[in-house]
Amino acid sequence: MENDRYRSKLSAYKDRELEGSLTEEIAFHLRDCVACKNELAEFERVDALVRGMPSLEVSEAFASQIIAKVAVKERDLPALAPFSKRIFAKFMELADSVFELIPWHEYRRAATLEEFGDFPPLSLSYAYFQLIGK
Amino acid sequence: MNDPMGYGGSSSKGDSEHELINAIGAGDILAFEALIKRYQEPVLNFVFKYIGDRFAAEDIAQEVFLSVYRSASGFEPKGKVSTWIFKIAYNLSVNEILHRSRLCLINGVDDLGFELVEPDHTIGKEIVEEVMDAVRHLPEKQRAAMLLRVNDGLSYAEISKILSISISSVESLLFRARESLRIIMNRHPEE
Numbered sequence: 001m002e003n004d005r006y007r008s009k010l011s012a013y014k015d016r017e018l019e020g021s022l023t024e025e026i027a028f029h030l031r032d033c034v035a036c037k038n039e040l041a042e043f044e045r046v047d048a049l050v051r052g053m054p055s056l057e058v059s060e061a062f063a064s065q066i067i068a069k070v071a072v073k074e075r076d077l078p079a080l081a082p083f084s085k086r087i088f089a090k091f092m093e094l095a096d097s098v099f100e101l102i103p104w105h106e107y108r109r110a111a112t113l114e115e116f117g118d119f120p121p122l123s124l125s126y127a128y129f130q131l132i133g134k
Numbered sequence: 135m136n137d138p139m140g141y142g143g144s145s146s147k148g149d150s151e152h153e154l155i156n157a158i159g160a161g162d163i164l165a166f167e168a169l170i171k172r173y174q175e176p177v178l179n180f181v182f183k184y185i186g187d188r189f190a191a192e193d194i195a196q197e198v199f200l201s202v203y204r205s206a207s208g209f210e211p212k213g214k215v216s217t218w219i220f221k222i223a224y225n226l227s228v229n230e231i232l233h234r235s236r237l238c239l240i241n242g243v244d245d246l247g248f249e250l251v252e253p254d255h256t257i258g259k260e261i262v263e264e265v266m267d268a269v270r271h272l273p274e275k276q277r278a279a280m281l282l283r284v285n286d287g288l289s290y291a292e293i294s295k296i297l298s299i300s301i302s303s304v305e306s307l308l309f310r311a312r313e314s315l316r317i318i319m320n321r322h323p324e325e
Binding site: 008009010011012015017039042043045046047049050051052053054055056058059062063065066067069070071073074 | 161163166167170171174175178179182183188191192195196199200203261262265266269280281283284285289290305306308309312315316319320
């Protein structure tokens with residue numbers, strides 16, 4: 001019975017996480033109890049095995065990769081700040097992509113300047129269509 | 135307290151870490167780099183040993199530090215920096231495990247790529263693999279408590295904050311974890 005009571009505390013005893021009085025009680029108990037002494041030794045061995053598990057070596061670029069990610073995020077942050085601008089930018093991106101899908105070349109047809117002949121000869125529109133007509 | 139990695143340390147070290155976090159909160163990249171260098175190895179290895187996947191471990195460890203950077207300005211100086219960082223690492227690792235369990239990606243201990251550092255050459259390869267496998271199959275909180283205590287030397291109070299449980303629960307988790315591992319270890323009495 002006493003063994004069971006102390007046994008469940010051996011792990012915390014090993015870690016020096018028990019209150020002073022209980023630590024002393026267990027230390028006293030361990031003088032005579034071979035089973036608890038063995039269990040404590042086995043816990044030490046378990047810890048040694050866990051500490052002996054292979055570790056990963058940190059790559060030299062580890063810190064610089066994180067800092068680069070921070071730099072990228074900070075650079076992008078001002079552009080991202082106003083929500084309305086972000087929405088507008090997304091809308092424009094979408095509009096662009098839709099615009100690019102339209103086969104404009106199929107709609108292109110030969111247009112003669114005569115079609116636009118109703119512009120007054122000295123107007124800007126007349127001059128413009130003169131230019132593009134060349 | 136046993137503190138092999140020296141996170142707990144003296145109060146002056148704690149103060150200097152708080153200063154580091156304040157500087158990071160103000161956007162000081164050099165302070166951030168210093169913090170990464172201090173914690174990169176324990177964080178990477180905690181995540182690796184916790185989730186058992188070395189490829190994902192590096193991504194998660196990087197995400198831990200990015201998260202530290204993002205939330206440094208909101209850090210409350212009453213807590214330890216190491217506890218805070220390990221809590222982030224633990225939470226992200228748990229998220230990864232949940233994500234994987236949804237995708238049914240849980241495997242055994244992976245054995246791909248990366249160079250591993252084997253600190254103790256007196257331990258046989260067979261038992262090392264068996265211990266790794268046994269650790270991986272411990273219930274999640276037992277596994278986290280065991281790694282944080284044995285590998286990172288955190289106190290029960292710190293572990294309780296990281297896992298959001300009571301100190302007596304930490305005690306119980308560690309006892310059960312050690313019991314389970316002891317039974318496995320006893321299959322190799324000659325080691």
